[in-house]
Amino acid sequence: MAIERTLSIIKPDAVAKNAIGQIVARFEAAGLKVVAARLVQLSRAEAEGFYAVHKERPFFNDLVEFMISGPVFVQVLEGENAIAKNRELMGATNPKEAAPGTIRADFAESIDANAVHGSDAPETAAVEIAYFFAETEIHSR
Ligand code: GDP
Numbered sequence: 001m002a003i004e005r006t007l008s009i010i011k012p013d014a015v016a017k018n019a020i021g022q023i024v025a026r027f028e029a030a031g032l033k034v035v036a037a038r039l040v041q042l043s044r045a046e047a048e049g050f051y052a053v054h055k056e057r058p059f060f061n062d063l064v065e066f067m068i069s070g071p072v073f074v075q076v077l078e079g080e081n082a083i084a085k086n087r088e089l090m091g092a093t094n095p096k097e098a099a100p101g102t103i104r105a106d107f108a109e110s111i112d113a114n115a116v117h118g119s120d121a122p123e124t125a126a127v128e129i130a131y132f133f134a135e136t137e138i139h140s141r
């Protein structure tokens with residue numbers, strides 16, 4: 001199976017709950033490695049740019065407001081099948097629909113304050129990783 005990289009964001013709600021370590025531990029336990037990481041306070045423009053694909057959606061402004069409400073922990077995860085594996089660990093977008101034991105089932109408050117972001121495909125992963133990290137800041141091991 002291919003080794004992939006994916007962008008993961010621990011969103012402001014989970015950072016505020018002091019849950020960074022608990023969430024990262026789940027990635028590591030599943031065989032994903034943190035190969036780059038940074039705590040960052042997004043500007044409005046950065047959050048709008050990151051979620052540009054959702055620009056026309058009714059929840060866009062709420063989403064941007066939420067993403068700038070506090071610092072986020074951005075990281076690159078690397079491992080076999082990393083994109084799908086991360087999405088599986090995250091659970092469904094709406095925590096009410098997220099399977100028991102998933103990150104969103106355990107840490108998310110609501111459909112917008114839903115604890116984590118994860119890239120959904122190889123193309124979006126490449127764009128999202130480059131949005132936050134230079135290749136020189138990513139350390140495969
Ligand atoms: P994801 O890939 O599972 O994060 O979900 P999407 O790419 O569909 O949506 C991006 C983010 O927008 C989600 O993680 C939510 O934080 C937010 N979002 C999605 N749908 C809704 C919605 O119906 N209402 C609100 N308020 N936020 C939403």
Ligand code: MG
Pocket residue numbers: 118120
């Ligand atoms: Mg998405």
